[in-house]
Amino acid sequence: IRDWSSDVCSSDLDTLEPQVAKQYYLKIARHYEQTANYDEAEACYVGAGAVERAVEMYTDANKWDTAYKLAKKQDLSDREINALYIEQAQKMESQKRLKEAEKLYVMVSQHDMVISMYKKHRKYDALIRLVKTYRKEMLKDTHQYIARLAVVVLGVADRKSTRLNS
Numbered sequence: 079i080r081d082w083s084s085d086v087c088s089s090d091l092d093t094l095e096p097q098v099a100k101q102y103y104l105k106i107a108r109h110y111e112q113t114a115n116y117d118e119a120e121a122c123y124v125g126a127g128a129v130e131r132a133v134e135m136y137t138d139a140n141k142w143d144t145a146y147k148l149a150k151k152q153d154l155s156d157r158e159i160n161a162l163y164i165e166q167a168q169k170m171e172s173q174k175r176l177k178e179a180e181k182l183y184v185m186v187s188q189h190d191m192v193i194s195m196y197k198k199h200r201k202y203d204a205l206i207r208l209v210k211t212y213r214k215e216m217l218k219d220t221h222q223y224i225a226r227l228a229v230v231v232l233g234v235a236d237r238k239s240t241r242l243n244s
Contacts, residue, residue: 087122100126111135120148129154130162137166142181160186171195176204189213 087103107122116139123132129152136145149159167182176199183192189212196205202224209220 087118087125104128104131107131114139116141116144124152130158133159133162134166137163137182140178142185146185160188164188164191167191167195171199174199176201180204180208 087106103122103126107119107126107128110116110119110122116135119135120132123129123135129148133145133149133154136142136148146159146163149162154162163182163186167179167188170176170179170182176195179195180192183189183195189208193205193208193213196202196208206217206220206224209217
């Protein structure tokens, strides 16, 4: 792809029909995104009416604050922002990028979702940290849950070692 001026998505395509211009905006935005020229990519995505894709681009690049500011600036509703961030967090969780997923969940106040994520992945230190921070009323139950798990795990391990030693 050739070298475009940095404002190509702001002005050069204005003379085209909107649907035709949108195709070019998206193609140019992908180029800029692939070359890590995020500001230019953002302008092109926004020009194409693909604000959600620009937000995803920033979250993929671990630029969560920029993504959030863009979403707010472009007047996405809180519901739309939450949906975007939850989708991205779930994607990161599936890739085992739990710290990044946590940041996204917390940015949109999805505390129960991040707590559940760590519980599902058996990351009990993180689970306790988040329960202490966001769900203090659940701290005692969470400690008891982890203690019961430990008893079960230790019991299974003890039975296995007893069988091996017999």
